[in-house]
Amino acid sequence: MADPLVTVSRLLAPAFAAVGGEGADPVVRPSDRADAQANGALAIAKQVGKNPRQVAEEVLAVAQAQLGDVCSNIEIAGPGFLNLTFSDAFLAQQLAEASADERLGVRSTPVAEHIIVDYSHPNVAKEMHVGHLRTTVIGDSLVRMLLLVGHRVTKENHIGDWGTPFGMLIEHMLDLGETTAANDLSVGDLAGFYKGARAKFDADEVFQDRARQRVVLLQSGDAETLRLWGILVNESTRYFNQVYATLGVLLTDADLAPESMYNPMLPEVVTRLRDAGLLRESDGAQVVFPPGYLNREGEPLPLIVQNSVGGYNYATTDLACVIDRVERLHADRMVYVVGAPQAQHLAMVFAVAEMAGWLAPPRVAVHVPFGNVLGADRKMLKSRSGESLKLNELLEEAIERAEQAVAEKNVDLSAEERTVVARAVGIGAVKYADLSTDRIKDYVFEWDRMLSFDGNTAPYLQYAHARICSIFRRAQVARDSVRTTTPVLGTPQERALAMRLLAFDTAVWDTIDRYSPHRLCTFLFDLAQDFTAFYEHCPVLKAADDATRQSRLALCDVTARVMEKGLHLLGIAAPERM
Numbered sequence: 001m002a003d004p005l006v007t008v009s010r011l012l013a014p015a016f017a018a019v020g021g022e023g024a025d026p027v028v029r030p031s032d033r034a035d036a037q038a039n040g041a042l043a044i045a046k047q048v049g050k051n052p053r054q055v056a057e058e059v060l061a062v063a064q065a066q067l068g069d070v071c072s073n074i075e076i077a078g079p080g081f082l083n084l085t086f087s088d089a090f091l092a093q094q095l096a097e098a099s100a101d102e103r104l105g106v107r108s109t110p111v112a113e114h115i116i117v118d119y120s121h122p123n124v125a126k127e128m129h130v131g132h133l134r135t136t137v138i139g140d141s142l143v144r145m146l147l148l149v150g151h152r153v154t155k156e157n158h159i160g161d162w163g164t165p166f167g168m169l170i171e172h173m174l175d176l177g178e179t180t181a182a183n184d185l186s187v188g189d190l191a192g193f194y195k196g197a198r199a200k201f202d203a204d205e206v207f208q209d210r211a212r213q214r215v216v217l218l219q220s221g222d223a224e225t226l227r228l229w230g231i232l233v234n235e236s237t238r239y240f241n242q243v244y245a246t247l248g249v250l251l252t253d254a255d256l257a258p259e260s261m262y263n264p265m266l267p268e269v270v271t272r273l274r275d276a277g278l279l280r281e282s283d284g285a286q287v288v289f290p291p292g293y294l295n296r297e298g299e300p301l302p303l304i305v306q307n308s309v310g311g312y313n314y315a316t317t318d319l320a321c322v323i324d325r326v327e328r329l330h331a332d333r334m335v336y337v338v339g340a341p342q343a344q345h346l347a348m349v350f351a352v353a354e355m356a357g358w359l360a361p362p363r364v365a366v367h368v369p370f371g372n373v374l375g376a377d378r379k380m381l382k383s384r385s386g387e388s389l390k391l392n393e394l395l396e397e398a399i400e401r402a403e404q405a406v407a408e409k410n411v412d413l414s415a416e417e418r419t420v421v422a423r424a425v426g427i428g429a430v431k432y433a434d435l436s437t438d439r440i441k442d443y444v445f446e447w448d449r450m451l452s453f454d455g456n457t458a459p460y461l462q463y464a465h466a467r468i469c470s471i472f473r474r475a476q477v478a479r480d481s482v483r484t485t486t487p488v489l490g491t492p493q494e495r496a497l498a499m500r501l502l503a504f505d506t507a508v509w510d511t512i513d514r515y516s517p518h519r520l521c522t523f524l525f526d527l528a529q530d531f532t533a534f535y536e537h538c539p540v541l542k543a544a545d546d547a548t549r550q551s552r553l554a555l556c557d558v559t560a561r562v563m564e565k566g567l568h569l570l571g572i573a574a575p576e577r578m
Contacts, residue, residue, distance in 0.1 A: 002105065002107050002505050003105070003502055003503050003504075003505040003506040004035070004036070004070075004086050004090070004091065004094060004499070004502055005028050005029070005030065005036050005503075005506065006107070006505065006506065007070065007094075008026075008028055008036055008038075008067070008070060008071070008084055008086075009026050009028040009038075011063065011066045011067060011070065012026040012028065012038055012040075012059070012063055012067075012082075013025075013026055014062070014063075014066075015059045015060075015062035015063035015066075016040050016044065016059055018059075018062050019044060019055060019058045019059050019062065020040070020043070020044030020047060020048065020055070021044075021047070024040060024043070024044055025040050025043070026038045026039075026040040027039040027040040027043070028084075031083060031084075033077070033083050034073070034075070034083035034084055034085045035084060035085050035086045035499065036083075036084040036086070037081050037082065037083055037084065038059075038081070038082040038084065039080075039081055040059075041053075041055040041056040041059060041079075041080035041081070041082070042079060042080055045080060051080075052079045052080025053076060053079065053080045054080075055080055056076045056080040056081070056082055057076060059082070060074060060076065060082065067084075069087070069090060070086060070087065070090050071084050071085060071086055071087060071090075072085050072086065072087040072088070073085040086499075088488075088489045088495065091489055091495065091498045091499065091502065092486050092487050092488065092489055092498065093486060094502055095486075095487060095498050095501060095502060095555075095558065096485075096486040096487070098501065098502060098504075098558065099483050099554070099557070099558045099561075100483065100484075103148060103149075104504055104558070104561060104562050104565055105501075105502060105504055105505045106148060106149065106504060106505045106508045106509075107149065107505055107509065108149055108150040109149045109150045109151055112150050112151055112152060113151050113152070113332035113333050114151075114152045114153075114154065114329070114330060114331050114332050114333075115146055115151050115152070115153050115154070115331065115332065115333045115334075115335060116153075116154045116155075116156055116325050116329060116331045116333070116334045116335065117139055117142060117143050117146070117153060117154070117155055117156065117335045117337065118139075118156045118158055118257075118321075118334065118335065118336045118337065118338070119135045119136060119138070119139025119140070119143075119155070119156075119157070119337035120132060120135055120136040120139060120157045120159075120244075120249075120251060121135065121157060121158040121159055121160065122159055122160070122236075122240055123159065123160035123161075124159060124160060124161040124166075124232055124233050124236040124237075124258075125165075125166075125169050125185065125190055125193055125194050125197075125232050125236055126160075126190055126191070126194050126236075127190045127191040127194075127388070127390050127391075128190075128239075128240060128243050128390070128391040128392065129388040129389055129390055129391055130373050130381050130388065130389040130390075130391055130394055130445075131339075131372075131373070131380075131388065132391055133373060133391060133394075133430070133434060134339070134370045134371075134372075134373065134434055134439070135337045135338065135339070135370065136244075136247065136249055136251075137247070137249070137431045137434050137435060137571060138337050138368065138370055138434070138435065138439055138517060139155075139335075139337035139368075140249040140250055140251070140571050141435060141517045141520075141569060141570050141571055142335065142337070142368070142512070142515060142517070143155055143250060144250070144568070144569045144570075144571065145508055145511060145512050145520075145569050146512065148508065148569065149508070149509070149512065154255075154329060154331070155250065155251060155255040156255060156257040156325075157251050157255045157256050157257060158257050158258070158259070158321070159237070159240075159256060159257075159258045159259070160258075160259055161229075161232075161233050161236075161258040161259055161260050162258070162259040162260040162263055163259070164215050165197075166214075166215065166218055166229055166232070167210075167211040167212060167213070167214035167215035167216075167218060168197045168198070168200075168201045168207075168211040168214075169193075169194070169197050169232055170211075170214050170218070170225065170228045170229060170232065171197075171207060171210045171211050171214055172193070172196060172197035172200060173228060173231065173232065174228070175200070176196075178228075178231060181193065181231070181235075182231055182235050185232070185235035185236055185238075185239060190236060190239065191387075191390065233258070237253065237256070241253070242392070243391055243392050243395070246392065246395050246396075246427065247391075247395060247427060247431070247571075248427055248431075248571055248572075248573070249571060250571075257321075259317055262317050262320040262321060262324065263317075265320040265323065265324065266312040266316045266317065266320060268320075268323075269305060269312075269316050269319045269320050269323065270286060270305055270306050270312075270316070272323075272356065273286075273288060273305060273319075273352075273356060274286075276355075276356050276357070278352070278355055278356060279305070280302070282302050282304075283308060284307075284308030285302075285304050285306060285307050285308045286304070286305055286306040287302035287303060287304050287305065288302065288303045288305065288352045288355070289301070289302055289303075290303060290348050290351035290352050290355060291351075292351075293344070293347075293348055293351070301348070303315050303348045303349065303352050305319065314345070315345070315348075315349060315352075318345075318346070318349045319349060319352060319353060319356075319358075322334070322349070322350075322353040322358055322359055322365065323353075323358050326358055326359065326363060327358075331363065332362065332363055332364075333363070333364050333365075333366065334363075334364070334365040334366065335366050335368055335515065336365065336366065336367050336368060337368045337370070338367060338368070338369065339369060339370060339371075339372075340369035340370060340371060340440065342367075342369075343367060343369055346365075346367045347367070350365045350367075353365070366515070368439070368515045369439070369440060370439040370440065371437075371439070371440055371441045371442040371443070372442045373434070373442070373443065373445050374442050374443065374444045374445065375444070375445060376444065376446070378442075378444060381445050394430065395426070395427060395430065398426035398427060398429060398430045398451075399422055399423050399426035399427065400422075400426070401426060401447060401451055402421075402422040402423070402425040402426030402429060402451060402459075403418060403419070403422035403426070405425065405451050405453070405459070406418055406421050406422050406425055406578065409453060409463075409578065410577075410578060413577065413578075417577060420575070421575050421577070421578055423573075424462065424572075424573035424574075424575050425451070425458070425459050425462060425575075425578070426451075427572075427573075428458035428459070428462060428567070428572040428573060429450040429451050429457060429458045429459055430450065431458065431570065431571055431572055432450070432457060432458035432461070432521065432570065432572060433445070433446075433449070433450035433457070433458075435517040435518060435520075435521055435570050436456055436457075436517075436518050436521035436522075436525075437518055438516065438518050439515075439516055439517070439518065456521070456522075456525045458567075458572055460525075460528065461524055461525065461528055461563065461567060461572075461574075462567070462572070462573075462574055462575060462578060463578050464528040464531060464532070464563060465560055465563045465564055465567070465574045465575075465576075466574075466575055466576055466577055466578040468531070468556050468557075468559060468560040468563070469560060469576040469577070470577070471540060471541065471553070471556055472553070472556070472557070474541060475540075475541055475553065477553060479557045479560070482550060482553045482554040482557050483554070483557060483558075485550050485551060485553075485554040486554075487551045487552070487554045487555050488547070488548070488551045490548075491537065491538055493530075493533050493534040493536075493537045493538055494534060494538055494552070494555060496530055496533070496534070497530045497531060497533075497534045497555060497559065498555070500523075500526060500527050500530045501527070501558055501559060501562055503523065504523065504527075504562050504565075504566065507519060507520050507522075507523035507566075508520060508569070517570060520566060520569060520570065521570065523566065524563060524566045524567065527559065527562065527563060527566075528563070531556075531559050534555065538552055539552075540552040540553060540556060
């Protein structure tokens with residue numbers, strides 16, 4: 001069971017291969033002249049020197065028997081196009097099978113991979129700000145979809161917990177007192193803590209010396225320094241988890257892959273690159289020159305793995321990550337959900353890993369870049385004070401605004417229900433506004449638009465789901481009681497809704513293949529609009545007879561389930577009452 005376009009493509013493939021040779025592609029796409037159109041005859045005609053219509057006729061002669069139960073009409077049009085119209089009985093049966101499937105018709109992967117998804121990565125003792133929103137929600141959505149189709153997924157939250165700033169932070173903690181500092185961090189005043197340390201470092205030379213000495217102790221493994229460092233890490237992580245819980249993402253402490261974890265591997269990275277003959281000296285630093293990368297002067301661009309004083313940097317750690325993920329975790333695919341400005345850095349890291357033989361086919365590393373969140377002035381979104389907007393403050397404001405909107409929408413909700421729904425709507429609105437934008441683009445953060453119950457927003461989709469649930473409450477019918485019903489597609493609106501529901505499979509796979517959640521968002525919005533057209537033209541509770549009523553209730557149920565499943569894959573709740 002799959003999207004009918006996928007089904008017909010599979011059925012046509014042997015016929016195209018018989019006429020055009022192994023690997024001939026039917027090229028099946030949606031069409032405004034029929035349900036689908038197969039365009040592959042054009043390519044075959046060029047290869048074999050025949051008229052495209054003749055090729056289409058030969059393909060159809062071979063495939064006719066297989067398509068008999070699937071298509072009610074097949075026409076050859078234009079330069080060899082096959083216009084295919086699916087039979088209503090076929091669509092209804094496919095929809096019944098999808099309804100009975102826990103994945104609602106979404107195909108499982110033919111080859112299960114171990115995929116590592118690297119996302120979120122806040123820094124210890126620094127505030128999670130709005131800049132962390134995109135990596136976190138995009139990564140979380142991709143994880144959910146990869147799990148759905150049967151991949152083994154390892155989530156890795158590569159937090160920044162190591163480096164020279166920690167000397168400054170530890171000394172500042174000692175000045176404040178461990179208890180006071182831990183309390184400041186646990187209640188989320190990471191920004192204030194870091195600023196206090198930075199101001200002291202900039203103003204006090206004695207404090208600077210203490211901080212530098214503390215870095216030496218940290219890097220040498222001094223037990224007391226490591227204990228103090230652990231307080232910073234633990235309290236910061238506890239706060240991060242509060243943000244993750246509010247945001248409703250899957251990350252836990254078990255997913256932490258901090259920079260410190262890779263610190264013991266850094267000398268080995270340099271040794272292995274040297275043994276492979278890849279290291280070069282440049283201005284005293286140890287570097288690798290991956291081919292094809294040039295600076296502004298047109299000179300080879302180095303990836304620095306050890307600086308002139310023997311220190312390591314982000315590139316060294318990122319190479320250690322690749323080694324660990326390949327050799328210890330045995331990853332088949334590594335997905336890095338990291339901002340677009342890091343594109344060149346990651347490309348060079350991957351290139352060096354390939355040169356060293358650590359990243360070799362079939363293993364691949366993929367960068368999933370994304371743009372920025374902008375304010376109304378189309379500059380980076382800031383707080384009213386002009387600073388980076390704290391993510392927890394953004395989420396709290398979303399819930400507060402949503403509670404007002406929900407109260408206006410439905411005055412009959414109890415205070416307890418309104419609180420639950422407001423959380424779902426507020427957090428859903430923030431996440432959907434992000435995910436529904438093509439990830440590579442910047443987008444403008446607008447409260448009124450994202451919290452609107454009209455248009456391509458989470459509240460609109462959540463309300464559509466809740467409205468369907470209300471149909472069953474009014475009918476006093478249990479939703480699972482209609483799931484063995486094969487619907488009858490007697491109107492254009494019923495048929496269009498069925499076609500859209502069956503495209504859920506393709507929407508999920510298209511999103512996975514392109515690492516682009518906005519494609520699933522577009523599908524869900526189109527589904528909600530198709531349901532609205534169905535509901536307006538096809539009476540459900542006042543249907544002409546019991547059989548039609550049962551059939552339309554079945555369509556309502558599977559629509560609600562696809563909507564709920566789709567929102568879940570985006571990490572968004574789907575309330576049954578709003």
